[in-house]
Amino acid sequence: MFGERVQPTRAEQKRRTTARVTEAAARLFQEHGFHGTTVRQIATAAGVSVGAVMAVGDKESLLSLVYDQAIAARIPAPPEAGSTTPAVDYLSRYFHPFIDLFVEHEELARAYFRALTRGRPENAALGGLRTLTEGNLTAAMVNAGMPEARARLGAQVMFTSYLGELMLLAAGTTDHQQTATRIRHTAEFVTA
Known part of the structure; x- marks a missing residue:
């Protein structure tokens, strides 16, 4: 037995x-x-059939899954209530690890955003990332003394700004320093 x-x-x-x-x-x-x-290379490297890979997702879906997991692994926890970290600092630095990820792998970042803009159902992980990010940003602002309703709106603005800035970065129309600066300006606006 x-x-x-x-x-x-x-x-x-x-x-x-x-x-x-x-x-x-x-x-x-x-x-x-x-x-x-x-897809055949992925199947060989994973030790599975091409059909098993396709059951997980096509190449674009796999890239989205890989990027979503990499981003989620880099999410910093919000500061505790009573922390001395100003909300504007946390909000502006929150996105630095994600910007770094995109700078480290520019070609993959461009492919990732092409996949996101197609709006396929497999990109639903972006919704989960949005929920987690907005929750962390809201908590940071509430912990810094901002009313919750205003903090939720501020978090939505920050997430939307972040996506827009990453799209510009992926398109090559800006650099990572400009992106970080504009996200900082958005954080200053939201917390003013």
Whole structure:
């Protein structure tokens, strides 16, 4: 009885396959770029079939998943109530890790934004990122003494500004310093 091998559930197998595919895609996108990576290469690197990769998502969906996970991993926690960190500093620095991610991988950033602008259902993770980001920004402003309703609106403005600035950065019409400066100006406006 105790020597029997327990078979993983179907959901667990799917989770493991998704993780292997996502990890392989992330590595290959970094090594070969978005256009230099094929679904077949991802399947080989993950040790699964092309069909298993496609069950996780097509190449654009995989890039969105990889980027969304990388962004989510860099989200800083909001300062605690009573913290000495001014809300404007937290709001303006909140997005620095994301800007750095895009600067580190410009070609992937452009491909990511092309995928986002298509508005496909697989891009739903952006909604989760928005909710988490706006929640953190709202908490930081409330902890700094701002009324909650105003803080929620400010967080929405900050997130929208961030997306717009990243699109400009991905398009190559600005640089990361200008992006950081404009996000800082938006934070100053929101917290004024």
